[in-house]
Amino acid sequence: MADDNKVNRIGMKTTEWSVYVINLSPEARERYVTKLTYQEGDCRLPDPYFLDGWLDDPSQWPDISFTDIYFFLIDAPGQFTHDSLRAYKSLKAYEYVKSGYVHPIRYHNVDDKSPFCFLKTKVIPPQRLREKPHQPWICVSKKQGTVYSAHCTCMSKQGDLCSHIAALLFKVDADVRAGATSKSCETCTWDASYHEELSPTPIYKAQKLFNSRLKEDVQTVSATGKAKMADIETLRALKAVCPDAVFFCTIPPFDDEEN
Ligand SMILES: [Zn+2]
Incomplete structure (x- = not known):
């Protein structure tokens, strides 16, 4: 119980927030917390980088359509425009998915009462396979399938949407199209060919x-x-x-x- 009240120097409970979030600059941290806040600030979702119990079960995902993904990318500040999405095959994010740099997606329900859930993955930086992978997450409305907010470990210095988040969204779309979210899908081979995280071996x-x-x-x-x-x-x-x-x-x- 005493642990629940453990608050660090910046007033954040160390039992609720990841070290990653605690170490962000004050502005980046404020942006991050805003992404998890809803109902005009009355409710807040947990920090996905602190959550345990992620599931490898696409049949639990909400219905996310390409339209949901498209409008989220267009509306968010960053590189994605009608023109760049029309030529989506030339985007880095598409290349990441196609080349197997995006890990299988994990799902978190938050809890049964939460109107939102999370999807996350890891994106291996191409050409720098030994570096730590980027870790994007998206927050999705369980009922509507719309994307509410998103974050990636590479964007701590700016608010723009990065290619890793877009890669996560493209992979969601690819998995949906491949039938991974169908309850009857028992053997989905789509995830079989991603690059594992690499570490040097003697x-x-x-x-x-x-x-x-x-x-x-x-x-x-x-x-x-x-x-x-x-x-x-x-x-x-x-x-x-x-x-x-x-x-x-x-x-x-x-x-x-x-x-
Ligand atoms: Zn990123």
Whole structure:
């Protein structure tokens, strides 16, 4: 009980708000809280970045049509206009979905009384696969399927709608069209081909994965300078195949004619 009253230096309960929100600038935080407020400020939804219990069950989603998505994108400040949406296939957001950079969508009911629910995903930054993914969420009216508000971890410095939110919306539309929201859909293959979050793995761990294809164990890939030099015949053979390899600049000349 005492924990419920734990309030931090900026007057926000640490049991209700994520560290992400607490660390936003005062202006960005105010914008964020506004996105979760409804009925003229009388009611407030919980912080989606603090919520547990998200479901992987599109059959729970409200009916979200492309019209709902279209008007939300057009009305929000940012890059989306009638013209850019007419050419939606050239948008980054479309490319993210098509190339599998958008994770499967998760759903949160908030609670049975709430008129709104949340949908969220993770979008992997292309070309920077090891970076933390962006985490967009949208708040959707359960009855009407209209998008009420949206946020992404990349937009803390500005209020504009980013490509990651648009990617989440495009993926919602793609999932709906693929029949994922239908109660009878048991095997939806749409989500099977997204990029997993990547983290570096030492070679000795990765070795297990490709052991079956190796004839010998990999002892090390660290350049210690202590490894025995290959014999001169092997070096000649290597140089014949790849004479410009950087490796040959790092060893003493091994053929008389090079001196
Ligand atoms: Zn974003």
